Amino acid sequence: MAVKETLKMGHPLLQQVAQPVTDFNTPALDALIQDMLDTMQALNGAGLAAPQIGVSQRVVIFGVDANPRYPDIEVVPQTVLINPQLTMLDDEMEEGWEGCLSVPGMRGLVPRYTRIHYTGRDQQGDSIERDASDFHARVVQHEVDHLDGILYPQRIRDLRNFGYESVLFPDLTPETEPPEARE
């Protein structure tokens, strides 16, 4: 379909609670998901939420494929997740660096639950149910936050751990940066 413009932090739509999807297998939903896939691929992102392209509905996509250039990367299944619900499997949290397509050029150290259970629907309306940990769990929490109007800087405990990626990670270039930085 189309690569869409991504809204940037400060846009009021990114602060709204998005609406649940009620109808599946509609041209509008399929077009939204295709636009999201096209946009995430064009920007080399690890995840994207519908509000980031200006649609306030509870739809997220995410996924990281194995890549020989980044042997240490954690693979996350390519997923379309609609009306997600999260539960934490225990209280353990860990800090990790995040970036966001709506906060370009920045990185922050964000605490997330290490182990979660999530449910939702796929593009056809069939149910999805998974346990996830570590980076997979981090990506899902980041994307679901978008549906509740929360951007990762709001989760940073110490704002000294928020800055420009070119300063924090001066050795990274667009060619060497793993895609997990962009959600």
Ligand code: NI
């Ligand atoms: Ni994001």
